[in-house]
Amino acid sequence: MALTATDPRPIGGARPRAARRRAARTTARYLAVWLLALAFVFPFLSMLSTAFKLPDDIFSAPPSLWPTEWTLQNFVAVFDEIPFWQYLLNTVVIAGLSVLGMLIASPLVAYSLSKIGWRGQRPLLVIVMATMMLPPQVTMIPLFLMWNALGATNSIIPLVAPAFFGTPFLIFMLRQFLTSVPNELLQAARIDGASELRIYWSIVLPQARPALITAAIFQFVWAWTDFLNPLIYLNDANKYTLSIGLYSFFGERNLEWGPLMAASVLFTLPALVLFVVFQRYFVGGVGAGALK
Template sequence: MLRSLPVIGLAAVFVFPFVVMLFTAFKTPEDIFSAPPTLLPESWTLENFARAFEDIPVWLYLGNTLLVTVLSVIGTIISCPLVAYASVKIRWAGARPLLIIVLLTMMLPPQVTLIPVFLIWNGLGAVGTYLPLVVPAFLGTPFLIFMIRQFLVSVPNELIEAARIDGASEFRTYAQIVLPIARPAIVTAAVFQFVWTWTDFLNPLIYLTDPDRYTLSIGLYAFFGQNDVAWGPLMAACVLFTIPAVIVFLVGQRFFIGGVSAGALK
């Protein structure tokens, strides 16, 4: 029990802001600004949620966010396993350089390439569209490629060689043998990508210029600036923003834990 106390304390530090946000969403303005402050609301109300839907085009922002997130997840589960498989299970001269390039891009902070990448998208006329938010996922994410690669190391080469001897093409071997085995790692990558894209603030802020294209993250930021910190409705909107990410994690938790553990042990 004593060994668990540091873990429990650290978990409480991370969970406490979410708990405060959740209870604040159900508080009246009087409870929010009461002195001394209280965690639980004295009078529970759903007015904050109603006002959030009135003041914020939640459904529009939700649809935009879902579109970007789903496309990014699709791009991730298409590109990352392919690159990971090519780097570890196909014998070719570029396998080792490919792995080195992936590792080097992981070490490069995204802030370093922020301006050059923006200039590229601006030159292509893609600023103001969803292309800069979606297309990179179809080109592969270095961390997720490396994670899936580490998982694929455990796949017996004999299975792949047997399929090749039986006349299966490389793509058929990949699709029918490797992908089913790597499902925990792929689901883990999908969960990572979903959470990253769903909660992404910087990229939508940089590339989206039309309010009708806003995602939830910058939509809530705009609401924050326009309504002089209306904490109740803002917390209610943040709860709605957080719930999908929590649901996705809980649904994919079994695969998520298995994929991370397996990748860490390789």
Template sequence: MTYRTGFMIKKYTGTTLFFLLVIALCLVFLSPFLVMFTTSFKTNSDAFTIPVKIWPRTWVFENYPAALAQIPYLRYMLNTIYITVLSILGQVLVTPMVAYSLSKIQWKGSKIISGLLMATMMIPITVTMIPLYRTYSMLGLTNSYVPLILPTYFGKAFYIIIVRQFFNGVPNSLIEAARIDGANELQRYIFIALPLCKPVLTTVGIYAFLDAWSDYLMPTIYITKSEMLTLSLGLQQFMNEYSVDWVRLMAAAVMFVVPVIVFFAIFQKNFVQGIATSGLKA
């Protein structure tokens, strides 16, 4: 009885410490968002008053409509949604096709291509920025969304590797059974492989959403027309040469982040399942 009691005490103590650690880590990671959120309800003077307080001394709700009025926020959001939706569509269409061909179709050079894909992940974007810009400039595609959307329809190495890892875990017997039943390669891909990879495709979709929604560098390079700006670029308009309207900037930033939180909350279960089935660790 004493041994059992001691075991139960150790078990509950370990569980309690684990949850306390998780709560502490959550507070650490949520603290920047909490500060941003509470600052969006402050006045500029309150935001910098010493001693600094997390909660506003006076709640100011006018910062949100003021932020929407200060910049064409809805226009920038529509631009961002347009780029994001087409980018997700491109990645979800192309990635599983490339991954399936590398995993389940035997052709010469597939292993070499897989190795090259891994190698491209080690090339920093700064190396390819200038050649890509010159290419799009010569084609007359700058100041358009083509340079932001078109690359997604050629796949991204990281996403292809994730889906390929998933297909490697799919038994070849399923594909061979469809082959024996007379299904051609396209039918085996559409009716057998594609339905199986829904969880990992959800993971790819979430990654693609985060990349396209929060991308700052690529729109900075290719877009200069004010009416074509994305939200990540539009937030810069709260900053000028001599001052920064911090409280309205924080209000706009909260509205920028909320769709990401909602999107992830909706697909969180599928995201975790996709990471688990792809053989990678979150």
């Protein structure tokens, strides 16, 4: 039976060829993703495996990714050489206070810039965005002179106090997220007699939970990995953070790569665990902010 111009059946092998092309494109995309993921994961795997290697395995030829004999002596060397638990406590305190300050200040500013109409709102938003473009090296010396004049150097105050005044990037991100909260919901609450603080606490914050968790992760990672500010403001070794302790450890044992990689694993692990635990909130918060 001859095919007509309106016959819905495929002519020849058109449909199988299209299916093969789609399958080839899908395979190529997955392969590219896996290669890109491997490029990012390989340094971490190399660091992790080196932390468990004996000195002879680290420089073996040909090189091997996994150790021939697993050992914990590199981690023992870390705990013997530096006061790791003291550095860890200092870092946890600084990171925790920084997250607390950000959660107090940044959502309030973001709420005022997105849901409360007042004169000067737009110029202030422009100023907040402009501070994001200012390199930290520009304000480094003036800030140090200010904190030194206040007698706050060699303390954690310069490291945690800025978070209690808001973080520009996180203010902007939270503001973008809060614009998705329906204004009608807030107007209904105002008509019922709710104050702005009640609306903020009972309506806005629960709606912004994914964005708040995302902002908290950002702030924690920044405070956890911060190296320059603790180096500038902390002089007492008992107040050092893990980043400074790791640097001093590197200076003392610059040829012992096993203990160095073990210290790096211990430094990286908390932030990695935090990201894995809150990954779905992090991705959701970033995606929602990007859509707005």
